[in-house]
Amino acid sequence: MIIKKNRIGRNNSIRSDKATSLRLTAQFFIITVLLFAVATVSGQQKPLRLFLIGNSFSQNASKFLPEISASGGHPLVIGRAELPGCELKKHWELVAINNSDPADPKGKPYGGKSLRELLSAGNWDVVTIQQFSLLSGDSSTYQPYAFNLYKLIRQLQPDAEIVVHQTWAYRADAKSFGKIMGERRAENQNEMWEKSRAAYHHLAKTFKLRIIPVGDAIQMVNTDSKWGFKKDTTFNYETAKFPNLPNQTHSLNIGYYYSKDKKITFDPNHANDAGCYLAGLVWYQFLFKANPKQVKFVPKTVDQKFASLLQKKAKVVKN
Numbered sequence: 001m002i003i004k005k006n007r008i009g010r011n012n013s014i015r016s017d018k019a020t021s022l023r024l025t026a027q028f029f030i031i032t033v034l035l036f037a038v039a040t041v042s043g044q045q046k047p048l049r050l051f052l053i054g055n056s057f058s059q060n061a062s063k064f065l066p067e068i069s070a071s072g073g074h075p076l077v078i079g080r081a082e083l084p085g086c087e088l089k090k091h092w093e094l095v096a097i098n099n100s101d102p103a104d105p106k107g108k109p110y111g112g113k114s115l116r117e118l119l120s121a122g123n124w125d126v127v128t129i130q131q132f133s134l135l136s137g138d139s140s141t142y143q144p145y146a147f148n149l150y151k152l153i154r155q156l157q158p159d160a161e162i163v164v165h166q167t168w169a170y171r172a173d174a175k176s177f178g179k180i181m182g183e184r185r186a187e188n189q190n191e192m193w194e195k196s197r198a199a200y201h202h203l204a205k206t207f208k209l210r211i212i213p214v215g216d217a218i219q220m221v222n223t224d225s226k227w228g229f230k231k232d233t234t235f236n237y238e239t240a241k242f243p244n245l246p247n248q249t250h251s252l253n254i255g256y257y258y259s260k261d262k263k264i265t266f267d268p269n270h271a272n273d274a275g276c277y278l279a280g281l282v283w284y285q286f287l288f289k290a291n292p293k294q295v296k297f298v299p300k301t302v303d304q305k306f307a308s309l310l311q312k313k314a315k316v317v318k319n
Helices: 014-022 056-061 065-071 088-100 115-119 145-156 189-207 214-222 273-288 304-316
Strands: 032-034 048-054 076-082 126-129 161-165 179-181 210-212 253-258 264-271
Touching: 048 056, 048 115, 048 273, 056 076, 056 161, 056 264, 056 273, 065 076, 065 273, 076 115, 088 115, 088 145, 115 145, 126 145, 145 161, 145 189, 161 189, 179 189, 189 210, 189 214, 210 273, 214 273, 214 304, 264 273, 273 304
Parallel strands: 048 076, 048 126, 126 161, 161 210
Antiparallel strands: 032 076, 253 264
16 A cells, blocks of 8 residues: 655645535625726726626636736626536526516525526626536537527627637546436546537537637646646555545646545546636636736646646637
């Protein structure tokens, strides 16, 4: 039996990342407002108003977006309609409940608000939609729910740009991957990425929407010969004892961590701080047409050299 000591600095954010994802509840509704004075010829720069319809993956992707945007001098307002593990079908079913009976609390799961109410709160510049990661590789699960949401957004925010947030594949050592046809699951990370990418692009092409290519950026890093994550084959996962953890250098997913009761736990799906940072950089470039390589902000939990690599990957990924 070989047990490695916990690598200081490599896994110190894992538990906090997981806790953040778990705190996303049916009452989750946060408006993140980042307003600051920016000198322009005409005076104060108008903030970009961004609204997210998603789940914990959109929360991951936007975790550091306010700080990244601020560092580039771009004021930002973020509105959210996010529920844990929520698929397009569920978001639309909640709209239908609210349409049938506006007083029914079941149709107001976003902190006591309905999607219609949240979308109607002012003018939004960009509204994003995405599929639940488990179903992202199966195009049959997108419709008619994506189309219904598209029509609702167009009705309430006719001037907003609707865009697709392309989510990512699970870590290479995940026990299982996303569904690609009915109950059939992808066999590995690459197949999950390929199938979900195809489904997202099909959706975007159908409605002539642009894509925020987070999934492509994460896959680009995952498959990099030097920087891509590699499973620690010397660690004994069956007999692991607190506080020992495997080497998870360059992982973009939470991976292994210890729960409060000191039991080893595995989350290969959600992004850790490095993954959240990369996703935020991709969103930043997409939203502001700004160079992520010039971003000064780096989370304290992300190694500076790795952060530079993430900035480069975010710069070259194509929409």
